Amino acid sequence: MPELPEVETVVRGLSESLIGRRIEGMWQDWAPTIHSPAPDEFAARLAGQQVRALGRRGKYILIALEHDTLVIHLKMSGRLYVTDADEEHEADRWVHVRFEMDGGRQLRFSDLRKFGRVYLTDDVERLLSHLGPEPLSDDFTxxxxxxxxxxxxxxxxxxxxxxxxxxxxxxxxxxxxxxxxxxxxxxxxxxxxxxxxxxxxxxxxxxxxxxxxxxxxxxxxxxxxxxxxxxxxxxxxxxxxxxxxxxxxxxxxxxxxxxxxxxxxxxxxxxxxx
DNA sequence: CCAGCCCCCTGTCGGC
DNA sequence: TGCCGACAGGGGGCTG
Known part of the structure:
Protein backbone atom coordinates (compact mmCIF):
# COMPACT_ATOMS: atom_id res chain seq x y z
CA MET A 1 0.00 0.00 0.00
CA PRO A 2 1.43 2.93 1.48
CA GLU A 3 3.57 5.63 0.12
CA LEU A 4 4.03 9.08 1.59
CA PRO A 5 0.42 10.27 1.06
CA GLU A 6 -1.09 7.15 2.58
CA VAL A 7 1.28 7.24 5.56
CA GLU A 8 0.58 10.93 6.08
CA THR A 9 -3.16 10.20 6.06
CA VAL A 10 -2.71 7.45 8.63
CA VAL A 11 -0.71 9.77 10.90
CA ARG A 12 -3.34 12.49 10.70
CA GLY A 13 -6.10 9.96 11.34
CA LEU A 14 -4.44 8.53 14.43
CA SER A 15 -3.19 11.66 16.13
CA GLU A 16 -6.29 12.67 17.98
CA SER A 17 -7.02 9.21 19.37
CA LEU A 18 -3.44 8.55 20.48
CA ILE A 19 -1.98 11.78 21.82
CA GLY A 20 -2.07 11.84 25.61
CA ARG A 21 -2.76 8.10 25.92
CA ARG A 22 -0.50 6.02 28.10
CA ILE A 23 0.66 2.68 26.71
CA GLU A 24 0.21 -0.07 29.28
CA GLY A 25 1.44 -3.10 27.39
CA MET A 26 1.70 -4.94 24.12
CA TRP A 27 0.87 -8.30 22.57
CA GLN A 28 2.29 -9.88 19.44
CA ASP A 29 1.97 -13.21 17.67
CA TRP A 30 4.55 -12.84 14.90
CA ALA A 31 7.99 -12.06 16.26
CA PRO A 32 9.57 -10.98 12.96
CA THR A 33 7.29 -7.93 12.99
CA ILE A 34 9.15 -6.69 16.09
CA HIS A 35 12.31 -5.46 14.44
CA SER A 36 14.13 -4.09 17.46
CA PRO A 37 14.68 -4.36 20.32
CA ALA A 38 13.72 -7.98 21.02
CA PRO A 39 10.04 -8.44 22.00
CA ASP A 40 10.63 -8.72 25.76
CA GLU A 41 12.71 -5.57 26.00
CA PHE A 42 10.37 -3.82 23.57
CA ALA A 43 7.35 -4.48 25.76
CA ALA A 44 9.15 -3.60 28.98
CA ARG A 45 10.46 -0.27 27.71
CA LEU A 46 7.17 0.68 26.10
CA ALA A 47 5.00 0.10 29.13
CA GLY A 48 4.09 3.24 31.04
CA GLN A 49 5.11 5.75 28.39
CA GLN A 50 2.66 8.39 27.26
CA VAL A 51 2.14 9.38 23.63
CA ARG A 52 3.38 12.93 23.08
CA ALA A 53 3.08 13.46 19.33
CA LEU A 54 2.69 11.78 15.98
CA GLY A 55 4.77 12.40 12.91
CA ARG A 56 6.12 10.92 9.71
CA ARG A 57 9.50 10.56 8.03
CA GLY A 58 9.33 9.16 4.50
CA LYS A 59 7.11 6.11 4.78
CA TYR A 60 7.80 5.66 8.50
CA ILE A 61 5.20 6.53 11.14
CA LEU A 62 6.69 8.13 14.24
CA ILE A 63 4.89 7.93 17.57
CA ALA A 64 6.86 10.06 20.01
CA LEU A 65 6.71 8.82 23.59
CA GLU A 66 8.24 10.24 26.75
CA HIS A 67 11.60 8.48 26.42
CA ASP A 68 11.47 6.66 23.08
CA THR A 69 9.88 6.80 19.67
CA LEU A 70 7.67 3.99 18.43
CA VAL A 71 8.41 3.69 14.72
CA ILE A 72 6.15 1.73 12.37
CA HIS A 73 6.59 0.85 8.71
CA LEU A 74 3.46 -0.49 7.01
CA LYS A 75 5.32 -1.97 4.00
CA MET A 76 2.79 -3.46 1.55
CA SER A 77 -0.27 -4.38 3.61
CA GLY A 78 -0.01 -2.82 7.07
CA ARG A 79 -3.02 -1.12 8.64
CA LEU A 80 -3.36 0.75 11.92
CA TYR A 81 -6.53 1.52 13.81
CA VAL A 82 -7.70 2.25 17.32
CA THR A 83 -10.54 0.35 18.95
CA ASP A 84 -11.88 -0.58 22.35
CA ALA A 85 -10.11 -3.60 23.80
CA ASP A 86 -13.13 -5.86 23.29
CA GLU A 87 -14.22 -4.40 19.98
CA GLU A 88 -13.98 -6.48 16.81
CA HIS A 89 -12.71 -5.09 13.53
CA GLU A 90 -12.80 -6.37 9.96
CA ALA A 91 -9.00 -6.42 9.73
CA ASP A 92 -8.45 -8.29 13.02
CA ARG A 93 -7.83 -11.53 11.16
CA TRP A 94 -4.37 -10.24 10.26
CA VAL A 95 -3.53 -8.39 13.48
CA HIS A 96 -0.03 -9.26 14.68
CA VAL A 97 0.60 -6.53 17.23
CA ARG A 98 -1.71 -4.85 19.73
CA PHE A 99 -0.67 -1.88 21.83
CA GLU A 100 -2.83 -1.74 24.94
CA MET A 101 -3.56 1.77 26.19
CA ASP A 102 -5.27 3.41 29.10
CA GLY A 103 -9.00 3.95 28.93
CA GLY A 104 -9.46 0.43 27.56
CA ARG A 105 -8.31 1.44 24.10
CA GLN A 106 -6.04 -0.48 21.71
CA LEU A 107 -3.87 0.44 18.76
CA ARG A 108 -3.86 -2.56 16.43
CA PHE A 109 -1.37 -3.33 13.68
CA SER A 110 -2.92 -5.57 11.04
CA ASP A 111 -0.62 -6.87 8.32
CA LEU A 112 -1.77 -9.51 5.88
CA ARG A 113 1.57 -10.03 4.19
CA LYS A 114 3.64 -9.71 7.37
CA PHE A 115 6.23 -7.42 5.80
CA GLY A 116 5.55 -4.54 8.19
CA ARG A 117 7.93 -3.73 11.05
CA VAL A 118 7.85 -1.91 14.38
CA TYR A 119 10.85 -0.35 16.13
CA LEU A 120 11.39 1.28 19.49
CA THR A 121 14.31 3.67 19.64
CA ASP A 122 15.68 6.60 21.60
CA ASP A 123 17.58 7.75 18.51
CA VAL A 124 15.22 8.17 15.55
CA GLU A 125 17.77 10.20 13.65
CA ARG A 126 20.16 7.30 13.64
CA LEU A 127 17.51 4.69 12.84
CA LEU A 128 16.36 6.69 9.82
CA SER A 129 19.68 8.21 8.83
CA HIS A 130 19.63 6.38 5.51
CA LEU A 131 16.68 8.43 4.24
CA GLY A 132 17.00 11.21 1.70
CA PRO A 133 15.20 14.56 1.94
CA GLU A 134 11.51 14.93 2.71
CA PRO A 135 10.04 15.93 -0.64
CA LEU A 136 7.46 18.27 0.91
CA SER A 137 9.95 20.07 3.13
CA ASP A 138 12.34 22.93 2.41
CA ASP A 139 15.20 20.41 2.45
CA PHE A 140 14.10 19.22 -0.95
CA THR A 141 15.69 21.93 -3.04
C1' DC B 1 27.24 1.81 -10.19
C1' DC B 2 23.46 -0.75 -11.62
C1' DA B 3 20.38 -4.38 -13.79
C1' DG B 4 18.50 -8.49 -12.60
C1' DC B 5 17.31 -11.89 -9.65
C1' DC B 6 16.34 -13.89 -5.00
C1' DC B 7 13.92 -13.52 -0.55
C1' DC B 8 10.38 -12.19 3.07
C1' DC B 9 4.33 -13.37 3.06
C1' DT B 10 -0.75 -13.90 1.73
C1' DG B 11 -4.45 -13.12 -1.27
C1' DT B 12 -6.60 -12.31 -5.76
C1' DC B 13 -7.14 -12.61 -10.53
C1' DG B 14 -6.81 -14.27 -15.29
C1' DG B 15 -5.83 -18.00 -18.41
C1' DC B 16 -6.19 -22.70 -19.61
C1' DT C 1 -14.76 -25.84 -11.54
C1' DG C 2 -9.97 -26.33 -10.43
C1' DC C 3 -5.28 -25.48 -10.76
C1' DC C 4 -1.27 -22.58 -11.48
C1' DG C 5 1.41 -18.82 -12.39
C1' DA C 6 1.69 -13.88 -12.25
C1' DC C 7 1.23 -10.02 -9.68
C1' DA C 8 0.46 -6.64 -5.69
C1' DG C 9 1.46 0.09 -2.91
C1' DG C 10 8.11 -2.18 0.16
C1' DG C 11 12.67 -3.17 0.96
C1' DG C 12 17.10 -5.98 1.85
C1' DG C 13 20.58 -8.72 -0.21
C1' DC C 14 23.38 -11.03 -3.62
C1' DT C 15 25.71 -11.67 -8.24
C1' DG C 16 27.77 -10.37 -12.41
Missing part, protein backbone atom coordinates in the same frame (compact mmCIF):
# COMPACT_ATOMS: atom_id res chain seq x y z
CA UNK A 142 16.18 21.83 -6.78
CA UNK A 143 19.92 22.03 -6.17
CA UNK A 144 19.97 19.01 -3.93
CA UNK A 145 17.74 17.11 -6.37
CA UNK A 146 20.08 17.93 -9.25
CA UNK A 147 23.18 17.01 -7.24
CA UNK A 148 21.71 13.63 -6.39
CA UNK A 149 21.23 12.88 -10.07
CA UNK A 150 24.71 13.90 -11.18
CA UNK A 151 26.71 11.08 -12.73
CA UNK A 152 23.85 8.59 -12.52
CA UNK A 153 22.91 6.41 -15.46
CA UNK A 154 20.06 4.34 -14.08
CA UNK A 155 16.44 4.68 -15.13
CA UNK A 156 14.90 7.79 -13.59
CA UNK A 157 11.99 5.83 -12.15
CA UNK A 158 14.24 3.53 -10.16
CA UNK A 159 16.07 6.55 -8.75
CA UNK A 160 12.79 8.22 -7.72
CA UNK A 161 11.90 5.12 -5.70
CA UNK A 162 15.28 4.96 -3.92
CA UNK A 163 14.58 6.09 -0.35
CA UNK A 164 18.12 7.37 0.18
CA UNK A 165 17.53 9.73 -2.76
CA UNK A 166 14.04 10.96 -1.83
CA UNK A 167 12.06 9.65 1.14
CA UNK A 168 8.48 8.57 0.60
CA UNK A 169 8.05 8.13 -3.15
CA UNK A 170 7.04 4.62 -4.21
CA UNK A 171 5.73 2.89 -7.29
CA UNK A 172 2.48 4.80 -7.69
CA UNK A 173 3.66 8.35 -7.15
CA UNK A 174 6.83 7.78 -9.18
CA UNK A 175 4.66 6.90 -12.19
CA UNK A 176 2.35 9.83 -11.52
CA UNK A 177 5.18 12.36 -11.13
CA UNK A 178 6.86 11.17 -14.33
CA UNK A 179 3.63 11.49 -16.29
CA UNK A 180 3.04 15.00 -15.00
CA UNK A 181 6.57 15.93 -16.09
CA UNK A 182 6.24 14.26 -19.50
CA UNK A 183 9.22 11.97 -18.88
CA UNK A 184 9.38 8.34 -19.94
CA UNK A 185 10.04 6.20 -16.83
CA UNK A 186 12.95 4.30 -18.38
CA UNK A 187 14.85 7.46 -19.36
CA UNK A 188 18.46 7.35 -18.20
CA UNK A 189 19.09 10.05 -15.62
CA UNK A 190 22.04 11.43 -17.57
CA UNK A 191 19.76 12.10 -20.55
CA UNK A 192 17.45 14.42 -18.60
CA UNK A 193 17.65 18.11 -19.46
CA UNK A 194 17.75 20.95 -16.95
CA UNK A 195 14.11 21.56 -17.85
CA UNK A 196 13.20 17.94 -17.17
CA UNK A 197 14.86 18.06 -13.78
CA UNK A 198 13.11 21.26 -12.77
CA UNK A 199 9.75 19.93 -13.97
CA UNK A 200 10.19 16.68 -12.08
CA UNK A 201 11.23 18.45 -8.91
CA UNK A 202 7.90 20.26 -9.11
CA UNK A 203 5.67 17.33 -10.19
CA UNK A 204 6.96 15.00 -7.48
CA UNK A 205 5.54 17.42 -4.93
CA UNK A 206 2.36 17.98 -6.92
CA UNK A 207 1.66 14.26 -7.21
CA UNK A 208 2.28 13.71 -3.49
CA UNK A 209 0.15 16.70 -2.48
CA UNK A 210 -2.69 15.45 -4.68
CA UNK A 211 -2.41 12.08 -2.95
CA UNK A 212 -2.64 13.70 0.48
CA UNK A 213 -5.53 15.90 -0.58
CA UNK A 214 -7.48 12.79 -1.59
CA UNK A 215 -6.45 10.95 1.59
CA UNK A 216 -4.36 8.27 -0.07
CA UNK A 217 -5.03 5.52 -2.57
CA UNK A 218 -7.22 2.52 -1.65
CA UNK A 219 -6.41 -0.05 -4.30
CA UNK A 220 -6.04 -3.16 -2.19
CA UNK A 221 -5.92 -3.22 1.59
CA UNK A 222 -5.19 0.38 2.42
CA UNK A 223 -7.80 2.11 4.53
CA UNK A 224 -7.66 5.22 6.60
CA UNK A 225 -7.59 4.59 10.35
CA UNK A 226 -11.34 5.30 10.46
CA UNK A 227 -11.90 2.44 8.00
CA UNK A 228 -12.88 4.59 5.04
CA UNK A 229 -11.16 4.36 1.68
CA UNK A 230 -8.98 7.10 0.31
CA UNK A 231 -9.85 8.53 -3.10
CA UNK A 232 -6.44 9.21 -4.58
CA UNK A 233 -6.80 6.33 -7.06
CA UNK A 234 -9.72 8.13 -8.74
CA UNK A 235 -7.35 10.91 -9.72
CA UNK A 236 -4.43 8.92 -11.12
CA UNK A 237 -3.25 9.78 -14.60
CA UNK A 238 -1.46 6.52 -15.32
CA UNK A 239 -1.13 4.12 -12.36
CA UNK A 240 -3.52 1.19 -12.82
CA UNK A 241 -4.90 2.71 -16.02
CA UNK A 242 -3.38 0.26 -18.52
CA UNK A 243 -5.19 0.43 -21.89
CA UNK A 244 -7.41 3.26 -20.70
CA UNK A 245 -7.23 6.56 -22.59
CA UNK A 246 -4.69 9.12 -21.43
CA UNK A 247 -6.46 12.00 -19.70
CA UNK A 248 -4.42 14.45 -21.76
CA UNK A 249 -4.26 12.99 -25.26
CA UNK A 250 -6.50 9.92 -25.38
CA UNK A 251 -3.70 7.50 -26.28
CA UNK A 252 -3.92 4.12 -24.53
CA UNK A 253 -1.81 3.98 -21.37
CA UNK A 254 0.99 1.40 -21.63
CA UNK A 255 2.43 -0.86 -18.96
CA UNK A 256 6.02 -2.06 -18.83
CA UNK A 257 8.57 -3.20 -16.26
CA UNK A 258 11.17 -0.86 -14.83
CA UNK A 259 13.31 -1.99 -11.92
CA UNK A 260 11.09 -5.07 -11.52
CA UNK A 261 8.02 -2.93 -10.87
CA UNK A 262 4.89 -2.50 -12.94
CA UNK A 263 5.25 0.87 -14.63
CA UNK A 264 2.50 2.87 -16.31
CA UNK A 265 2.99 5.65 -18.84
CA UNK A 266 1.51 7.40 -21.84
CA UNK A 267 3.62 6.66 -24.93
CA UNK A 268 2.48 9.92 -26.51
CA UNK A 269 2.94 12.31 -23.57
CA UNK A 270 6.10 10.53 -22.30
CA UNK A 271 8.07 9.67 -25.43
CA UNK A 272 11.11 7.45 -25.18
CA UNK A 273 14.45 9.28 -25.30
CA UNK A 274 17.45 8.04 -27.21
Missing amino acids: LGRFRDGMRGRKRAIKSLLMAQEFIAGVGNIYADEALFRAGIHPATRVDLLTEGDTAALHQTIREALLAGIKHEGASIGWYRKPDGDKGNSQDHFYVYGRTNLPCRHCGTAINKMRVAQRGTHFCPQCQPERV
Whole structure:
Protein backbone atom coordinates (compact mmCIF):
# COMPACT_ATOMS: atom_id res chain seq x y z
CA MET A 1 0.00 0.00 0.00
CA PRO A 2 1.43 2.93 1.48
CA GLU A 3 3.57 5.63 0.12
CA LEU A 4 4.03 9.08 1.59
CA PRO A 5 0.42 10.27 1.06
CA GLU A 6 -1.09 7.15 2.58
CA VAL A 7 1.28 7.24 5.56
CA GLU A 8 0.58 10.93 6.08
CA THR A 9 -3.16 10.20 6.06
CA VAL A 10 -2.71 7.45 8.63
CA VAL A 11 -0.71 9.77 10.90
CA ARG A 12 -3.34 12.49 10.70
CA GLY A 13 -6.10 9.96 11.34
CA LEU A 14 -4.44 8.53 14.43
CA SER A 15 -3.19 11.66 16.13
CA GLU A 16 -6.29 12.67 17.98
CA SER A 17 -7.02 9.21 19.37
CA LEU A 18 -3.44 8.55 20.48
CA ILE A 19 -1.98 11.78 21.82
CA GLY A 20 -2.07 11.84 25.61
CA ARG A 21 -2.76 8.10 25.92
CA ARG A 22 -0.50 6.02 28.10
CA ILE A 23 0.66 2.68 26.71
CA GLU A 24 0.21 -0.07 29.28
CA GLY A 25 1.44 -3.10 27.39
CA MET A 26 1.70 -4.94 24.12
CA TRP A 27 0.87 -8.30 22.57
CA GLN A 28 2.29 -9.88 19.44
CA ASP A 29 1.97 -13.21 17.67
CA TRP A 30 4.55 -12.84 14.90
CA ALA A 31 7.99 -12.06 16.26
CA PRO A 32 9.57 -10.98 12.96
CA THR A 33 7.29 -7.93 12.99
CA ILE A 34 9.15 -6.69 16.09
CA HIS A 35 12.31 -5.46 14.44
CA SER A 36 14.13 -4.09 17.46
CA PRO A 37 14.68 -4.36 20.32
CA ALA A 38 13.72 -7.98 21.02
CA PRO A 39 10.04 -8.44 22.00
CA ASP A 40 10.63 -8.72 25.76
CA GLU A 41 12.71 -5.57 26.00
CA PHE A 42 10.37 -3.82 23.57
CA ALA A 43 7.35 -4.48 25.76
CA ALA A 44 9.15 -3.60 28.98
CA ARG A 45 10.46 -0.27 27.71
CA LEU A 46 7.17 0.68 26.10
CA ALA A 47 5.00 0.10 29.13
CA GLY A 48 4.09 3.24 31.04
CA GLN A 49 5.11 5.75 28.39
CA GLN A 50 2.66 8.39 27.26
CA VAL A 51 2.14 9.38 23.63
CA ARG A 52 3.38 12.93 23.08
CA ALA A 53 3.08 13.46 19.33
CA LEU A 54 2.69 11.78 15.98
CA GLY A 55 4.77 12.40 12.91
CA ARG A 56 6.12 10.92 9.71
CA ARG A 57 9.50 10.56 8.03
CA GLY A 58 9.33 9.16 4.50
CA LYS A 59 7.11 6.11 4.78
CA TYR A 60 7.80 5.66 8.50
CA ILE A 61 5.20 6.53 11.14
CA LEU A 62 6.69 8.13 14.24
CA ILE A 63 4.89 7.93 17.57
CA ALA A 64 6.86 10.06 20.01
CA LEU A 65 6.71 8.82 23.59
CA GLU A 66 8.24 10.24 26.75
CA HIS A 67 11.60 8.48 26.42
CA ASP A 68 11.47 6.66 23.08
CA THR A 69 9.88 6.80 19.67
CA LEU A 70 7.67 3.99 18.43
CA VAL A 71 8.41 3.69 14.72
CA ILE A 72 6.15 1.73 12.37
CA HIS A 73 6.59 0.85 8.71
CA LEU A 74 3.46 -0.49 7.01
CA LYS A 75 5.32 -1.97 4.00
CA MET A 76 2.79 -3.46 1.55
CA SER A 77 -0.27 -4.38 3.61
CA GLY A 78 -0.01 -2.82 7.07
CA ARG A 79 -3.02 -1.12 8.64
CA LEU A 80 -3.36 0.75 11.92
CA TYR A 81 -6.53 1.52 13.81
CA VAL A 82 -7.70 2.25 17.32
CA THR A 83 -10.54 0.35 18.95
CA ASP A 84 -11.88 -0.58 22.35
CA ALA A 85 -10.11 -3.60 23.80
CA ASP A 86 -13.13 -5.86 23.29
CA GLU A 87 -14.22 -4.40 19.98
CA GLU A 88 -13.98 -6.48 16.81
CA HIS A 89 -12.71 -5.09 13.53
CA GLU A 90 -12.80 -6.37 9.96
CA ALA A 91 -9.00 -6.42 9.73
CA ASP A 92 -8.45 -8.29 13.02
CA ARG A 93 -7.83 -11.53 11.16
CA TRP A 94 -4.37 -10.24 10.26
CA VAL A 95 -3.53 -8.39 13.48
CA HIS A 96 -0.03 -9.26 14.68
CA VAL A 97 0.60 -6.53 17.23
CA ARG A 98 -1.71 -4.85 19.73
CA PHE A 99 -0.67 -1.88 21.83
CA GLU A 100 -2.83 -1.74 24.94
CA MET A 101 -3.56 1.77 26.19
CA ASP A 102 -5.27 3.41 29.10
CA GLY A 103 -9.00 3.95 28.93
CA GLY A 104 -9.46 0.43 27.56
CA ARG A 105 -8.31 1.44 24.10
CA GLN A 106 -6.04 -0.48 21.71
CA LEU A 107 -3.87 0.44 18.76
CA ARG A 108 -3.86 -2.56 16.43
CA PHE A 109 -1.37 -3.33 13.68
CA SER A 110 -2.92 -5.57 11.04
CA ASP A 111 -0.62 -6.87 8.32
CA LEU A 112 -1.77 -9.51 5.88
CA ARG A 113 1.57 -10.03 4.19
CA LYS A 114 3.64 -9.71 7.37
CA PHE A 115 6.23 -7.42 5.80
CA GLY A 116 5.55 -4.54 8.19
CA ARG A 117 7.93 -3.73 11.05
CA VAL A 118 7.85 -1.91 14.38
CA TYR A 119 10.85 -0.35 16.13
CA LEU A 120 11.39 1.28 19.49
CA THR A 121 14.31 3.67 19.64
CA ASP A 122 15.68 6.60 21.60
CA ASP A 123 17.58 7.75 18.51
CA VAL A 124 15.22 8.17 15.55
CA GLU A 125 17.77 10.20 13.65
CA ARG A 126 20.16 7.30 13.64
CA LEU A 127 17.51 4.69 12.84
CA LEU A 128 16.36 6.69 9.82
CA SER A 129 19.68 8.21 8.83
CA HIS A 130 19.63 6.38 5.51
CA LEU A 131 16.68 8.43 4.24
CA GLY A 132 17.00 11.21 1.70
CA PRO A 133 15.20 14.56 1.94
CA GLU A 134 11.51 14.93 2.71
CA PRO A 135 10.04 15.93 -0.64
CA LEU A 136 7.46 18.27 0.91
CA SER A 137 9.95 20.07 3.13
CA ASP A 138 12.34 22.93 2.41
CA ASP A 139 15.20 20.41 2.45
CA PHE A 140 14.10 19.22 -0.95
CA THR A 141 15.69 21.93 -3.04
CA LEU A 142 16.18 21.83 -6.78
CA GLY A 143 19.92 22.03 -6.17
CA ARG A 144 19.97 19.01 -3.93
CA PHE A 145 17.74 17.11 -6.37
CA ARG A 146 20.08 17.93 -9.25
CA ASP A 147 23.18 17.01 -7.24
CA GLY A 148 21.71 13.63 -6.39
CA MET A 149 21.23 12.88 -10.07
CA ARG A 150 24.71 13.90 -11.18
CA GLY A 151 26.71 11.08 -12.73
CA ARG A 152 23.85 8.59 -12.52
CA LYS A 153 22.91 6.41 -15.46
CA ARG A 154 20.06 4.34 -14.08
CA ALA A 155 16.44 4.68 -15.13
CA ILE A 156 14.90 7.79 -13.59
CA LYS A 157 11.99 5.83 -12.15
CA SER A 158 14.24 3.53 -10.16
CA LEU A 159 16.07 6.55 -8.75
CA LEU A 160 12.79 8.22 -7.72
CA MET A 161 11.90 5.12 -5.70
CA ALA A 162 15.28 4.96 -3.92
CA GLN A 163 14.58 6.09 -0.35
CA GLU A 164 18.12 7.37 0.18
CA PHE A 165 17.53 9.73 -2.76
CA ILE A 166 14.04 10.96 -1.83
CA ALA A 167 12.06 9.65 1.14
CA GLY A 168 8.48 8.57 0.60
CA VAL A 169 8.05 8.13 -3.15
CA GLY A 170 7.04 4.62 -4.21
CA ASN A 171 5.73 2.89 -7.29
CA ILE A 172 2.48 4.80 -7.69
CA TYR A 173 3.66 8.35 -7.15
CA ALA A 174 6.83 7.78 -9.18
CA ASP A 175 4.66 6.90 -12.19
CA GLU A 176 2.35 9.83 -11.52
CA ALA A 177 5.18 12.36 -11.13
CA LEU A 178 6.86 11.17 -14.33
CA PHE A 179 3.63 11.49 -16.29
CA ARG A 180 3.04 15.00 -15.00
CA ALA A 181 6.57 15.93 -16.09
CA GLY A 182 6.24 14.26 -19.50
CA ILE A 183 9.22 11.97 -18.88
CA HIS A 184 9.38 8.34 -19.94
CA PRO A 185 10.04 6.20 -16.83
CA ALA A 186 12.95 4.30 -18.38
CA THR A 187 14.85 7.46 -19.36
CA ARG A 188 18.46 7.35 -18.20
CA VAL A 189 19.09 10.05 -15.62
CA ASP A 190 22.04 11.43 -17.57
CA LEU A 191 19.76 12.10 -20.55
CA LEU A 192 17.45 14.42 -18.60
CA THR A 193 17.65 18.11 -19.46
CA GLU A 194 17.75 20.95 -16.95
CA GLY A 195 14.11 21.56 -17.85
CA ASP A 196 13.20 17.94 -17.17
CA THR A 197 14.86 18.06 -13.78
CA ALA A 198 13.11 21.26 -12.77
CA ALA A 199 9.75 19.93 -13.97
CA LEU A 200 10.19 16.68 -12.08
CA HIS A 201 11.23 18.45 -8.91
CA GLN A 202 7.90 20.26 -9.11
CA THR A 203 5.67 17.33 -10.19
CA ILE A 204 6.96 15.00 -7.48
CA ARG A 205 5.54 17.42 -4.93
CA GLU A 206 2.36 17.98 -6.92
CA ALA A 207 1.66 14.26 -7.21
CA LEU A 208 2.28 13.71 -3.49
CA LEU A 209 0.15 16.70 -2.48
CA ALA A 210 -2.69 15.45 -4.68
CA GLY A 211 -2.41 12.08 -2.95
CA ILE A 212 -2.64 13.70 0.48
CA LYS A 213 -5.53 15.90 -0.58
CA HIS A 214 -7.48 12.79 -1.59
CA GLU A 215 -6.45 10.95 1.59
CA GLY A 216 -4.36 8.27 -0.07
CA ALA A 217 -5.03 5.52 -2.57
CA SER A 218 -7.22 2.52 -1.65
CA ILE A 219 -6.41 -0.05 -4.30
CA GLY A 220 -6.04 -3.16 -2.19
CA TRP A 221 -5.92 -3.22 1.59
CA TYR A 222 -5.19 0.38 2.42
CA ARG A 223 -7.80 2.11 4.53
CA LYS A 224 -7.66 5.22 6.60
CA PRO A 225 -7.59 4.59 10.35
CA ASP A 226 -11.34 5.30 10.46
CA GLY A 227 -11.90 2.44 8.00
CA ASP A 228 -12.88 4.59 5.04
CA LYS A 229 -11.16 4.36 1.68
CA GLY A 230 -8.98 7.10 0.31
CA ASN A 231 -9.85 8.53 -3.10
CA SER A 232 -6.44 9.21 -4.58
CA GLN A 233 -6.80 6.33 -7.06
CA ASP A 234 -9.72 8.13 -8.74
CA HIS A 235 -7.35 10.91 -9.72
CA PHE A 236 -4.43 8.92 -11.12
CA TYR A 237 -3.25 9.78 -14.60
CA VAL A 238 -1.46 6.52 -15.32
CA TYR A 239 -1.13 4.12 -12.36
CA GLY A 240 -3.52 1.19 -12.82
CA ARG A 241 -4.90 2.71 -16.02
CA THR A 242 -3.38 0.26 -18.52
CA ASN A 243 -5.19 0.43 -21.89
CA LEU A 244 -7.41 3.26 -20.70
CA PRO A 245 -7.23 6.56 -22.59
CA CYS A 246 -4.69 9.12 -21.43
CA ARG A 247 -6.46 12.00 -19.70
CA HIS A 248 -4.42 14.45 -21.76
CA CYS A 249 -4.26 12.99 -25.26
CA GLY A 250 -6.50 9.92 -25.38
CA THR A 251 -3.70 7.50 -26.28
CA ALA A 252 -3.92 4.12 -24.53
CA ILE A 253 -1.81 3.98 -21.37
CA ASN A 254 0.99 1.40 -21.63
CA LYS A 255 2.43 -0.86 -18.96
CA MET A 256 6.02 -2.06 -18.83
CA ARG A 257 8.57 -3.20 -16.26
CA VAL A 258 11.17 -0.86 -14.83
CA ALA A 259 13.31 -1.99 -11.92
CA GLN A 260 11.09 -5.07 -11.52
CA ARG A 261 8.02 -2.93 -10.87
CA GLY A 262 4.89 -2.50 -12.94
CA THR A 263 5.25 0.87 -14.63
CA HIS A 264 2.50 2.87 -16.31
CA PHE A 265 2.99 5.65 -18.84
CA CYS A 266 1.51 7.40 -21.84
CA PRO A 267 3.62 6.66 -24.93
CA GLN A 268 2.48 9.92 -26.51
CA CYS A 269 2.94 12.31 -23.57
CA GLN A 270 6.10 10.53 -22.30
CA PRO A 271 8.07 9.67 -25.43
CA GLU A 272 11.11 7.45 -25.18
CA ARG A 273 14.45 9.28 -25.30
CA VAL A 274 17.45 8.04 -27.21
C1' DC B 1 27.24 1.81 -10.19
C1' DC B 2 23.46 -0.75 -11.62
C1' DA B 3 20.38 -4.38 -13.79
C1' DG B 4 18.50 -8.49 -12.60
C1' DC B 5 17.31 -11.89 -9.65
C1' DC B 6 16.34 -13.89 -5.00
C1' DC B 7 13.92 -13.52 -0.55
C1' DC B 8 10.38 -12.19 3.07
C1' DC B 9 4.33 -13.37 3.06
C1' DT B 10 -0.75 -13.90 1.73
C1' DG B 11 -4.45 -13.12 -1.27
C1' DT B 12 -6.60 -12.31 -5.76
C1' DC B 13 -7.14 -12.61 -10.53
C1' DG B 14 -6.81 -14.27 -15.29
C1' DG B 15 -5.83 -18.00 -18.41
C1' DC B 16 -6.19 -22.70 -19.61
C1' DT C 1 -14.76 -25.84 -11.54
C1' DG C 2 -9.97 -26.33 -10.43
C1' DC C 3 -5.28 -25.48 -10.76
C1' DC C 4 -1.27 -22.58 -11.48
C1' DG C 5 1.41 -18.82 -12.39
C1' DA C 6 1.69 -13.88 -12.25
C1' DC C 7 1.23 -10.02 -9.68
C1' DA C 8 0.46 -6.64 -5.69
C1' DG C 9 1.46 0.09 -2.91
C1' DG C 10 8.11 -2.18 0.16
C1' DG C 11 12.67 -3.17 0.96
C1' DG C 12 17.10 -5.98 1.85
C1' DG C 13 20.58 -8.72 -0.21
C1' DC C 14 23.38 -11.03 -3.62
C1' DT C 15 25.71 -11.67 -8.24
C1' DG C 16 27.77 -10.37 -12.41
